[in-house]
Amino acid sequence: MRILYVSPYPPARDGIGTYTHVLARAVRDRDHEVAVVAARPHPDAPEEVIGALGGGVAPLRAAVARFRPDVVHVQFAVPAFGARTLAVARWLADPGVPAVATLHEVNRDTALLRGPGRVLYRHVARGCDRLIVHTRAALDTLGALGLDDDATVVPHFSAPPPPATGTAAGLRARFGLGDARVLLAFGHIHVSKGLDDLVRALATLPPATLGEVRVVVAGAVRRRHGPFRVFEARDHLHKAKVGRLARRHGLRDRLVFTGYVPDGDIAAWFAAAEAVVLPYRDAEQSGVANLARAFGVPVIATTAGGLAELFEGSPWAVPPGAPDRLAAAIADLLVTGPERGGVPGTSDMVPDSGTSDTDLSTVTTRTIAVYEAVRRPLAPIPGNRPDAP
Numbered sequence: 001m002r003i004l005y006v007s008p009y010p011p012a013r014d015g016i017g018t019y020t021h022v023l024a025r026a027v028r029d030r031d032h033e034v035a036v037v038a039a040r041p042h043p044d045a046p047e048e049v050i051g052a053l054g055g056g057v058a059p060l061r062a063a064v065a066r067f068r069p070d071v072v073h074v075q076f077a078v079p080a081f082g083a084r085t086l087a088v089a090r091w092l093a094d095p096g097v098p099a100v101a102t103l104h105e106v107n108r109d110t111a112l113l114r115g116p117g118r119v120l121y122r123h124v125a126r127g128c129d130r131l132i133v134h135t136r137a138a139l140d141t142l143g144a145l146g147l148d149d150d151a152t153v154v155p156h157f158s159a160p161p162p163p164a165t166g167t168a169a170g171l172r173a174r175f176g177l178g179d180a181r182v183l184l185a186f187g188h189i190h191v192s193k194g195l196d197d198l199v200r201a202l203a204t205l206p207p208a209t210l211g212e213v214r215v216v217v218a219g220a221v222r223r224r225h226g227p228f229r230v231f232e233a234r235d236h237l238h239k240a241k242v243g244r245l246a247r248r249h250g251l252r253d254r255l256v257f258t259g260y261v262p263d264g265d266i267a268a269w270f271a272a273a274e275a276v277v278l279p280y281r282d283a284e285q286s287g288v289a290n291l292a293r294a295f296g297v298p299v300i301a302t303t304a305g306g307l308a309e310l311f312e313g314s315p316w317a318v319p320p321g322a323p324d325r326l327a328a329a330i331a332d333l334l335v336t337g338p339e340r341g342g343v344p345g346t347s348d349m350v351p352d353s354g355t356s357d358t359d360l361s362t363v364t365t366r367t368i369a370v371y372e373a374v375r376r377p378l379a380p381i382p383g384n385r386p387d388a389p
Contacts, residue, residue: 001032001371004069004097006088008039008080009049013223013260015187015287016080016104022159024048026364035067039081040225053084071098071371076124077105078113083226089120092127098374101125102132102154105284107141107305108192118145125150129374132367134285135306152370157363158290165264168272175256177272180214181334184273184297186261187288188222191238194279194302196245200323201279201330203249209331213254215277218269220260270295275333280304281320290358300329 005024008017017039024034034048037060041052050067051060074092078085092099101124110117122145125131131151133139142148172178185195198215205213221239224232239257246252261269270276276292278301285306292299301307302320311317316333318325 001070001368001375002068003027003032003034003371004037004064004067004072005034005075006037006039006053006072006091007075009036009042009045011042011044012038012040014039014080016075016077019104019156019287020075022157022360023364023367026360027368030364030368032368033067035069037064039084053081053087069097071100071374073371074099074101074124074128076101076103078109078117078120079105079222079224079228079231082224082228085120089123089127092124094127098129098371099127100130100132100370100374101128102134103138103142104134106133106138107284108282110141110145111282121145122147130370132370135309137305137309138284152366154363154366154370155358156285156287156290157360158294158358159360161266161291162263164267165262166268168268171265171268171272175216175258177214177216177256178212180212181274182272183213183215183275183277183300183330184218184269185215185277185279186218186269186291188219188235189217189239190222190235192281192283194281194320195238195242197281197321197323197326198277198279199242199245199249199251199255201327202251202254204324204327205331209334210254211334213334214256215254216256216258216269216273218258218261266291267295270297273297275300275316275330277330278302278307279320279326280307283307286310293358298333300326300333302326 005020007020008014010017010021020036024036028034036049038045038049038052041055050063074088076088081088092101103121106121110121113120125147129150131142131147132154133142133151134154134156136153139148139151139153142151185198189195195217202210202215221232221235243252246255270291275298276288278286278289278299280302281304283305289299289301289307289310298316299311300316301311303311303317304320316329318329
């Protein structure tokens with residue numbers, strides 16, 4: 001098959017773009033042809049990018065016609081496309097070939113945008129032969145919108161990042177961490193990720209427990225475009241608020257902000273971490289959680305959105321917006337150690353990525369099955385049921 005992805009794409013700094021890059025490479029390794037229409041033009045785009053939204057309608061149509069896709073797969077979230085969201089919706093209104101859309105942030109987008117968000121998602125869905133979501137919670141949201149009949153749950157995959165060029169020791173030296181016990185908050189800084197709750201939780205820990213803990217916020221505010229820059233400004237304000245809160249509690253020296261993390265340092269940060277902390281107020285799913293699982297790093301997480309499914313039964317899963325419960329989970333892990341949550345490969349908490357349903361190979365197989373089904377509508381789709389994992 002020839003699969004055309006419409007998505008943010010590297011070298012753009014975007015989690016959905018990274019997801020598409022890894023998935024497209026895995027699909028290509030199964031002897032399918034892939035091409036990409038990126039969300040925005042970039043002079044250093046890789047060879048599989050045949051065009052970009054906003055790069056001229058006629059050249060883009062010609063490039064797509066030359067590729068002759070069998071299936072179009074849109075990796076959709078409003079923040080991923082920004083002002084080009086309507087262009088994607090118009091494309092899906094008449095794609096000319098079977099279309100699939102993975103809805104990465106349906107819960108967050110519809111909660112934030114309310115009525116207009118629901119209208120937008122219904123419009124996107126009308127142009128698709130199949131919808132993919134990552135969690136049962138997202139499937140429930142589609143059900144409330146009347147869109148779950150053609151929806152399939154395919155979990156977000158766990159896959160290691162690109163090869164490491166940095167080391168944990170090098171990062172510790174660069175950021176002055178010494179022998180600190182690192183709690184890693186990885187990924188874009190966003191108001192919904194609960195960094196303020198994490199600071200409040202640290203403030204309640206006794207000094208003996210807090211010890212040499214450092215919270216490393218490894219990431220930057222996500223860049224937005226057009227009218228969506230207001231959300232970028234909101235996240236910058238949130239970051240500033242977190243800094244003020246830390247100073248008020250005498251914890252500013254406990255927080256380390258690294259800024260954007262290059263690919264070569266991702267593995268090193270997970271190697272340096274004693275645990276990954278996800279104090280999210282709301283969440284669709286979490287690529288960070290799946291990275292932690294792939295690396296065998298313990299996770300302290302709230303039960304927001306799809307995290308409740310991912311960490312069901314964890315001793316370190318707590319309600320969102322509850323700093324006291326978050327503090328108790330942090331203290332428990334720091335005192336008892338990660339063994340209570342299990343050893344990688346033997347525990348449901350930190351499974352071996354080679355045997356999990358979030359393994360990249362499994363996710364790729366299920367995604368290709370969706371492609372085959374939209375080309376041959378009677379083909380069965382593995383996991384296509386409301387209670388699918």
